[in-house]
Amino acid sequence: MADLRCSFAGIKSPNPFWLASAPPTDKEYNVVRAFKAGWGGAVWKTLGEAGPPVVNVTSRYGAIEVGGQRMVGFNNIELITDRPLEVNLREIKQVKRDWPDRALVVSLMVPCAEDAWKTILAVVEDTGCDGVELNFGCPHGMSERGMGSAVGQVPEYIEMVTRWCKQHTRMPVLVKLTPNVTNILGPARAARRGGADAVSLINTVNSITNVDLDRMAPMPTVDGKGTHGGYCGPAVKPIALFMVAEIARDPECAGMPISGIGGIATWRDAAEYLALGAGSVQVCTAAMHYGFKIVDDMIDGLGNWMDEKGHGDLSAIVGRAVPNLTDWQHLNLNYQLVARIDQAKCIKCGLCHIACEDTSHQAIRDIRADGQRRFEVIDAECVGCNLCMHACPVPGCIDMVEVKTGKPHLDWTRHPNNLLRKAAE
Amino acid sequence: MGPPPNERGPGMSETGDVAAARLSAADYGKNFGDVKPPLDRARALVEASRCHFCYDAPCIAACPTGIDIPGFIRKIGTDNVKGAAVTILEQNIFGGSCARVCPTEILCERACVRSAQEGKPVKIGALQRYATDDLLARGIQPFRRAAATGRRVAVVGAGPAGLACAHRLSMLGHDVAVFEAKTKPGGLNEYGIAAYKLTDDFAQREVAYVLSLGGIALSCGKALGRDIELAGLRRDYDAVFLGLGLGGVNALGLDGEAMKGVEDAVAYIERLRQAPDKAKLPVGRRVVVIGGGNTAIDAAVQSKRLGAEDVTIVYRRGPEQMSATAHEQEFAQTSGVGIKHWARPVAIVGRDGMLTEVRFEYTKLDPAGRLVGAGGGFALRADMLFKAIGQVFVPAPLGDGTAEPLRLSQGKIGVDAERRTSLSKVWAGGDCVAGGQDLTVSAVEDGKRAALSIDRALRKGA
Ligand SMILES: Cc1cc2nc3c(=O)[nH]c(=O)nc-3n(C[C@H](O)[C@H](O)[C@H](O)COP(=O)(O)OP(=O)(O)OC[C@H]3O[C@@H](n4cnc5c(N)ncnc54)[C@H](O)[C@@H]3O)c2cc1C
Ligand SMILES: Cc1cc2nc3c(=O)[nH]c(=O)nc-3n(C[C@H](O)[C@H](O)[C@H](O)COP(=O)(O)O)c2cc1C
Ligand code: SF4
Ligand code: SF4
Ligand code: SF4
Secondary structure, X not given: OOEOOEEEOOEEEOOOEEEOOOHHHOOHHHHHHHHHHOOOEEEEEEEXXXXXXXXXXXXXXXXXXXXXXXXXXXXXXXXXXXXXXXXXXXXXXXXXXXXXXXXXXXXXXXXXXXXXXXXXXXXXXXXXXXXXXXXXXXXXXXXXXXXXXXXXXXXXXXXXXXXXXXXXXXXXXXXXXXXXXXXXXXXXXXXXXXXXXXXXEOOOEEEOOEEEOOOOXXXXXXXXXXXXXXXXXXXXXXXXXXXXXXXXXXXXXXXXXXXXXXXXXXXXXXXXXXXXXXXXXXXXXXXXHHOHHHHHHHHHHHHHHHHXXXXXXXXXXXXXXXXXXXXXXXXXXXXXXXXXXXXXXXXXXXHHHHHHHHHOOOOEEEEEEXXXXXXXXXXXXXXXXXXXXXXXXXXXXXXXXXXOOOOOOOOHHHOOOOOOOOOOO | OOOOHHHOOOOOOOOOOEEOOOOOHHHHXXXXXXXXXXOOHHHHHHHHOOOOOOOOOHHHHHOOOOOOHHXXXXXXXXXXXXXXXHHHHOOOOOXXXXXXXXXXXXXXXXXXXXXXXXXXXXXXXXXXXXXXXHHHHHOOOOOOOOOOXXXXXXXXXXXXXXXXXXXXXXXXXXXXXXXXXXOOOXXXXXXXXXXXXXXXXXXXXXXXHHHOOOOEEEEEOOOEOOOEOHHHHHHHOOEXXXXXXXXXXXXXXXXXXXXXXXXXXXXXXXXXXXXXOHHHOOEEOEEEEEOOOHHHHHHHHHHHHOOOOEEEEEOOOOHHHOXXXXXXXXXHHHXXXXXXXXXXXXXXXXXXXXXXXXXXXXXXXXXXXXXXXXXXXXXXXXXXXXXXXXXXXXXXXXXXXXXXXXXXEXXXXXXXXOOEOOOOOEEEOXXXXXXXXXXXXXXXXXXXXXXXXXXXXXXXXX
């Protein structure tokens, strides 16, 4: 079986599957259950300053259901841990002592003042944990108090706080980024300049999941009112993958480890993150949906897939897809695909036809003969967009096959229609 | 289902065992309760999510009334249940009973692409019931009558065909008078369909709902040929629709059909449907049913559910030739009914005017494809024999001495695609017309088509 051991910014874990800082990691009880289930690491639920803890509202989560699939998207208006600092520190120390082989990182969020960070870092270091993660991402509640994404949206603050932390602790410092920015490279580069050992992303996306149309209030609704929350779960995976990949291929961030987070529920999701440059992955929603047992298939599935592909360890896959991520202008305009319907698998639902007919290129014919329905691609009209393949409810029924054009690679930078093209050498 | 038969000892009389109250009250309740319980919201949403929302969906073409099935299922999926019900009812005002009685396995669900995909169609009938039940329960009548046209149409027969016609005509602004021979409206929905398919007085509740549109005057106890005449209707109304159903049944043509214990299946089912307390209805201990259609299945299964010990259907051809669907045959068999094929009755035997036994001979097809005796046979002891070998149209009520009689075809009323008969101003539909499917849903479609045709004719003439 492939070696799944993970070494991330100097933090070791038996596998790359960590629980993200969130309710699943808010207590010793939960984290111990997770470790028993096989999770490789955990980022403890974000700690705040000493003193009276934050107070949470009731009615905290919203969710999107799609076609019967629950929690495709999930949102929350919870704050950082609402338990006293001392209790958390005591439990962290105990868990690390009992589970020395697991990665235990502690997430932190205190006001933007050097002393505040210095103070908390000292007490956290004392727990013996493996590292800290600076929560610059939480987009609701705490951000109104000048913390979380209020910091994460200002690269200068990120750099400043990261530098303070690097000065005041020997522990590896991970900086957790918010996706609520126009360009993720600003915050990522700032973290690097500040000396971060790694970044983790994404935190949640600003969101309102639904509106209660009887009460005319956003959900989750608290006594008739709602507030925007943080969005996560399978629906955010594409956004997060993009941001991870952008950092992975950025020369200024080269070599900086990335912990990938956002919508990971299966070993395949995780493998995609690893391929696009993540060195470890973190999971929250999937665990909150199904419990900790899901890690079993994550470990097993990733290992089996790596064995099949002959990948011996994680270094063989991390970042492997990054070189194939490019700008649009470098894509080959002479590459041609055409849709192929496997008539033996086709159930004659006509969804491919209506999708192409109404909204695309009128490239799928609706044929009625002898009382039978039949749908056929008109090759000359098909632009190879993939729409029909995605609309078809039968897996593997529509294939996109390459048509050999015999033409050489030609991208936009050299295309005759591009008036700004570079002259051919 | 019933108490174990061995509780009845050898002391019981060997024949003529026709008795009521064979079961406990709880068993009757169970046996005649909803055979397919309704979907709740959670199940309906799961089922709705299975529909692919097909383009020009094949299920629509397979529904005789052409209901926009993907359209209404999508509405269920968005909790727009009222919209779903209206989508159904605008094509089929009897969508509620059709949802319960349609043989969906040979109609919409057979065409569903999910059958090709995974051998399990979307449960269209169950979803249709979910939507229409909701509207009926809330008493919402979504349709309005168009501006009054001042035209009057007579409808004879308050079965699905007649009432579907009446409803559509009223929607279009015409005033409708419905004449029904029996004391209650609903036709076979009230008197014929198996009790466990239409429970809780559904037929009457649905008729009341259909009539709540207004503009339809229903007169029960008024029979064509007895209380009213076709010539008079043609004279007094702008148009006439005949939805008479099938009034007669085929006879076996054997001696002894008048014997005690020999019953016409349709008449027996009618008594069963009308019996408020099923425990009061006598049924034989050994029941033999002759026939191969839904009536045979229904008579057999309901006898079994009334507590009959042995119930056997005997059909003169093979299972493929039975007009009861494979699903219905299976339902009978899992209900404990035996089916014997390739045999026909040759003698009804009794003692003291009371049925004791039915004798059969084996049958086969001769080289020319005709049904002939195959030699040999068997006898079945029986306390009751149900004849379910087909219903026939009784044209007598039409015979009013008009110079131009109504043209019949294959013994039923001949109509064209618009359901016009050979007589001017007269339309017909449902079981009483030739070439139909003899299903509730096709009766509804006939009524609707005729109404649209009548409307066109009346507007042209206006
Ligand atoms: C036992 C049985 C079970 C069935 N089960 C099913 C089933 O599960 N699913 C299905 O789809 N179909 C079933 N059918 C068929 C279905 O019931 C009929 O196709 C349908 O009812 C036909 O509707 P209709 O309006 O044409 O006729 P009917 O329902 O027969 O209605 C005709 C009406 O006209 C009245 N009438 C007749 N003569 C006169 C007159 N002279 N004057 C005034 N009124 C008159 C009758 O009293 C009756 O009310 C079944 C039929 C039978 C007999
Ligand atoms: C209820 C809830 C509370 C969260 N609290 C925190 C938190 O305290 N600190 C933090 O850094 N991220 C927090 N997150 C964000 C998650 O750690 C994670 O970044 C995000 O949910 C995306 O991952 P997912 O798609 O696997 O859920 C929280 C998420 C949820 C759902
Ligand atoms: S690939 Fe796009 S253009 Fe081609 S048939 Fe499919 S939907 Fe139409
Ligand atoms: S979408 Fe797929 S299954 Fe449906 S008709 Fe097209 S090819 Fe066939
Ligand atoms: S055929 Fe089946 S899947 Fe397609 S629209 Fe009809 S019910 Fe839905």
